[in-house]
Amino acid sequence: MAAEAQVSIATVSRVINGNRRVSPDLRSRVLSAMDRLGYQPNAIAQGLRRSATRSVGVLIPRIHEPFFSTLAFAIERTLFASDYRGLLCSTEEQPDKERAYVDMLLTQQVDAFIYFPSIAGSQANLRRIVERGIPVVLIERSFAELEVSRVLISNFQGGYDGAQHLIALGHTHIGVICANLASMPVERLSGAQQALTEAGVDAEVRIMSRGSDFEAGYEAALDMLQRPGRPTAVFALADSIAVGVLHAAAYLDLRVPEDLSVVGFDNISLAAFVIPPLTTVAQPIYAIGEAAVRILLHQLQDPGAAPETVMLNTELVVRQSTAPCAR
Amino acid sequence: MAAEAQVSIATVSRVINGNRRVSPDLRSRVLSAMDRLGYQPNAIAQGLRRSATRSVGVLIPRIHEPFFSTLAFAIERTLFASDYRGLLCSTEEQPDKERAYVDMLLTQQVDAFIYFPSIAGSQANLRRIVERGIPVVLIERSFAELEVSRVLISNFQGGYDGAQHLIALGHTHIGVICANLASMPVERLSGAQQALTEAGVDAEVRIMSRGSDFEAGYEAALDMLQRPGRPTAVFALADSIAVGVLHAAAYLDLRVPEDLSVVGFDNISLAAFVIPPLTTVAQPIYAIGEAAVRILLHQLQDPGAAPETVMLNTELVVRQSTAPCAR
DNA sequence: TAGGCTTTGGTAAACGTTTTCCCAATTCGT
DNA sequence: ACGAATTGGGAAAACGTTTACCAAAGCCTA
Numbered sequence: 005m006a007a008e009a010q011v012s013i014a015t016v017s018r019v020i021n022g023n024r025r026v027s028p029d030l031r032s033r034v035l036s037a038m039d040r041l042g043y044q045p046n047a048i049a050q051g052l053r054r055s056a057t058r059s060v061g062v063l064i065p066r067i068h069e070p071f072f073s074t075l076a077f078a079i080e081r082t083l084f085a086s087d088y089r090g091l092l093c094s095t096e097e098q099p100d101k102e103r104a105y106v107d108m109l110l111t112q113q114v115d116a117f118i119y120f121p122s123i124a125g126s127q128a129n130l131r132r133i134v135e136r137g138i139p140v141v142l143i144e145r146s147f148a149e150l151e152v153s154r155v156l157i158s159n160f161q162g163g164y165d166g167a168q169h170l171i172a173l174g175h176t177h178i179g180v181i182c183a184n185l186a187s188m189p190v191e192r193l194s195g196a197q198q199a200l201t202e203a204g205v206d207a208e209v210r211i212m213s214r215g216s217d218f219e220a221g222y223e224a225a226l227d228m229l230q231r232p233g234r235p236t237a238v239f240a241l242a243d244s245i246a247v248g249v250l251h252a253a254a255y256l257d258l259r260v261p262e263d264l265s266v267v268g269f270d271n272i273s274l275a276a277f278v279i280p281p282l283t284t285v286a287q288p289i290y291a292i293g294e295a296a297v298r299i300l301l302h303q304l305q306d307p308g309a310a311p312e313t314v315m316l317n318t319e320l321v322v323r324q325s326t327a328p329c330a331r
Numbered sequence: 332m333a334a335e336a337q338v339s340i341a342t343v344s345r346v347i348n349g350n351r352r353v354s355p356d357l358r359s360r361v362l363s364a365m366d367r368l369g370y371q372p373n374a375i376a377q378g379l380r381r382s383a384t385r386s387v388g389v390l391i392p393r394i395h396e397p398f399f400s401t402l403a404f405a406i407e408r409t410l411f412a413s414d415y416r417g418l419l420c421s422t423e424e425q426p427d428k429e430r431a432y433v434d435m436l437l438t439q440q441v442d443a444f445i446y447f448p449s450i451a452g453s454q455a456n457l458r459r460i461v462e463r464g465i466p467v468v469l470i471e472r473s474f475a476e477l478e479v480s481r482v483l484i485s486n487f488q489g490g491y492d493g494a495q496h497l498i499a500l501g502h503t504h505i506g507v508i509c510a511n512l513a514s515m516p517v518e519r520l521s522g523a524q525q526a527l528t529e530a531g532v533d534a535e536v537r538i539m540s541r542g543s544d545f546e547a548g549y550e551a552a553l554d555m556l557q558r559p560g561r562p563t564a565v566f567a568l569a570d571s572i573a574v575g576v577l578h579a580a581a582y583l584d585l586r587v588p589e590d591l592s593v594v595g596f597d598n599i600s601l602a603a604f605v606i607p608p609l610t611t612v613a614q615p616i617y618a619i620g621e622a623a624v625r626i627l628l629h630q631l632q633d634p635g636a637a638p639e640t641v642m643l644n645t646e647l648v649v650r651q652s653t654a655p656c657a658r
Numbered sequence: 659t660a661g662g663c664t665t666t667g668g669t670a671a672a673c674g675t676t677t678t679c680c681c682a683a684t685t686c687g688t
Numbered sequence: 689a690c691g692a693a694t695t696g697g698g699a700a701a702a703c704g705t706t707t708a709c710c711a712a713a714g715c716c717t718a
Contacts, residue, residue, distance in 0.1 A: 005704095011667090011668095012667070012668050012669080013668095013704085013705080013706095014667075014668060014669080014670095014706085014707080015666095015667065015668080016705095017705065017706060017707085018667095018706095021706080023706095023707095024666085025665075025666075026666080026667085027665095027666070027667085030666090030667080042459070042462070042463075044434065044437050044438045045438060045704085045705075046379075046438070046440060046703090046704055046705070047438040047439045047440060047705095048375055048378040048379045048384065048439070048440050048703085048704080048705090049379050049673090049703070049704035049705040049706090050704080050705055050706080051375045051673095051705090052373075052375045052376055052379050052672095052673050052674065052675085052703090052704080052705070052706095053672075053673055053704080053705045053706045053707085054673090054705085054706070055673070057375065059439075067400055067403060067404050067407070067419075068397075068400050068401045068403075068404040068600075070395075070397065070400075073394055073395050073397075073400035074395045076394065076395075076419075077394050077395040077421055080394070080419075080420075080421055081421070084428075084431075089418070089435060089439070091416070091418055091419075092394075092403075092407075092418075092419040093407075094404055094407055094408070101411075104411075107371070108416060110371050111371045111372060111373070111374040112374045112375070112386075112416070113373060113374060113375050132369075135369075217600070218600060218601065218603075218604040219600075219604075222604065247601070247604055247605075248604060250606060251604045251605075251606060251608075254606040254607070273395075273544070273545060273546075274545065274574070274601070276545070277545040277546075277549065277574050277575060277578045278574075278578075278605065278606075279577060279578060279581040279605075279606055280581070281578075338697090338698095339697065339698050339699080340674085340675080340676095340698090340699095341676085341677085341697070341698060341699080341700095342696090342697065342698080343675095344675070344676060344677080345676095345696095345697090348676080350676095350677095351695095351696080352695075352696070353696075353697090354695095354696065354697090357696085357697085372674085372675075373673090373674050373675065374675095375673090375674080375675085376673075376674035376675035376676085376703090377674085377675055377676075378675090378703095379673090379674080379675070379676095379702095379703050379704070379705090380674085380675050380676045380677080380702075380703050381675085381676065381677095381703090382703075
């Protein structure tokens with residue numbers, strides 16, 4: 005390449021990076037040679053020399069679930085706008101897969117991590133990252149022991165609000181369906197429980213062993229709604245669970261919201277389009293992604309900076325899956 | 332690192348790569364030193380020297396849509412099992428973003444591409460990849476001009492089958508809703524049209540300008556169903572469109588399937604959980620991802636190999652959103 | 659006009675590996 | 689017991705950049 009333009013490699017580098025003046029003559033020689041050869045600088049070599057790759061590892065529990073794919077999308081897009089590449093990895097909440105990815109990304113010399121950890125097994129991985137002094141921002145989780153940047157949402161308040169909404173509608177027997185606690189912040193559940201006990205309302209909590217897909221929500225709801233003395237309202241602690249609940253209700257010929265009120269959590273785009281449109285506690289998905297990237301850029305610019313935490317608020321979005329209690 | 336084990340760097344390399352015998356003594360010295368230092372080989376330097384990165388660029392149109400996120404998941408998982416990293420990129424069908432990603436991945440020296448191109452603007456990008464001699468496998472698209480490996484599905488047959496199903500149920504006025512043709516294979520539409528004309532059935536085709544999200548499907552369906560002489564059945568050429576159609580039907584107080592039959596396309600996991608469960612033409616999503624990776628590995632192992640094409644079949648899955656025509 | 663500053667270009671070291679080449683030591687065959 | 693073959697190890701080149709340093713030339717100022 006340098007040969008093609010009959011110029012030194014240093015000059016080529018300078019033209020590309022524009023970090024020193026190069027005479028118009030040489031510059032145009034280089035530019036046209038680049039064009040002729042379809043030259044692309046080798047980022048591998050750049051990374052080696054600069055020891056920075058402008059890539060960040062993005063670890064997401066289950067990329068195929070709507071909430072996570074939307075979040076991944078938001079992160080990736082924001083990163084891209086700042087000229088960083090996001091390496092999306094789906095950890096499926098398997099600690100060993102999570103570990104394999106962390107290894108891989110570390111080996112790959114990513115500049116930073118955005119990490120949506122599962123509860124079990126993530127702490128050790130996280131420690132390995134921070135020990136290397138690589139910036140991380142955690143999403144929706146914190147580990148008491150380690151001081152790292154975080155984007156949190158008001159899970160407790162959200163749980164409280166969702167339950168409160170059902171209580172205000174006069175429901176006195178409320179079911180709560182919740183994913184495996186390893187894959188969902190407990191605060192969300194505690195918030196709901198607090199509202200429920202404050203109001204002295206009958207609560208029936210079901211914690212699923214599996215993840216929060218449609219199927220799991222469906223099965224849990226089926227079981228809950230078929231027992232005698234079924235609840236008149238269900239608070240599903242994730243929208244995909246709520247979709248399963250709606251399905252179960254339809255299967256059992258229960259009308260929503262007349263016979264059963266349903267509240268979800270997340271506000272994935274699907275929530276507005278199921279039938280009936282789902283009342284849900286909205287997470288600001290795009291804002292979460294943007295905040296995570298923003299914090300990360302701070303840390304990257306100023307490696308000495310103290311960890312930052314930003315807290316974003318959930319908001320109850322009332323649609324048509326909830327109604328006053330008929331009984 | 333070599334110093335820590337009191338051994339030459341060549342020996343370290345040999346222990347790690349196991350490409351030559353190293354005496355047990357030295358090997359264990361190296362291994363324990365690696366352990367003490369928490370050493371990770373620098374993939375950047377490896378890539379530079381080996382000019383192979385064991386990473387493949389995965390270009391997906393809209394990662395936040397269920398079909399694509401599931402496909403991405405399948406690809407990533409299969410790649411991972413073969414010890415390759417997938418770099419997921421969401422091109423959003425914007426030619427300039429697509430180009431930016433191709434540039435970036437080329438610069439990043441990925442070993443190969445899995446490319447789900449949009450129609451417009453992808454051909455030039457594809458050409459830049461193949462000119463460099465980098466293996467690519469295209470998903471669900473082919474460009475006559477360029478000879479590259481492909482995973483195709485029987486879109487024509489699928490379109491035909493979906494329409495045929497409605498015809499067999501006695502529908503004589505059928506609406507077809509289809510995403511922008513830049514983001515959907517025409518064959519799917521042609522297949523449907525062929526079945527329709529063969530049967531001499533009234534068809535009303537609506538091609539949306541926007542992508543295939545719930546919202547777009549909803550709006551198109553609303554418009555189609557509000558006109559006088561509305562169809563008794565709708566064939567939505569993507570499940571997310573179908574979800575929008577179901578929503579529109581509910582909004583207009585049309586019962587599905589009594590007043591309106593709906594057929595989708597894709598068989599995303601949601602399809603079984605909407606109400607009513609959606610009859611749809613299933614794509615073998617996981618098989619597509621696996622086939623793409625399999626072909627890619629062939630190409631990678633044997634760079635001279637001729638491009639391969641595999642064709643996978645769609646299959647009609649009958650659920651409860653379709654019924655005999657009542658009129 | 660000589661000495662110093664500025665500008666512009668080139669040279670070479672460095673990044674952390676892999677790989678090639680070569681040497682020494684050991685084993686083997688005769 | 690001697691040469692050949694095999695084995696285990698190190699030294700150094702190579703990968704494609706960036707960057708510190710150097711040299712030459714032009715320009716200013718005293």
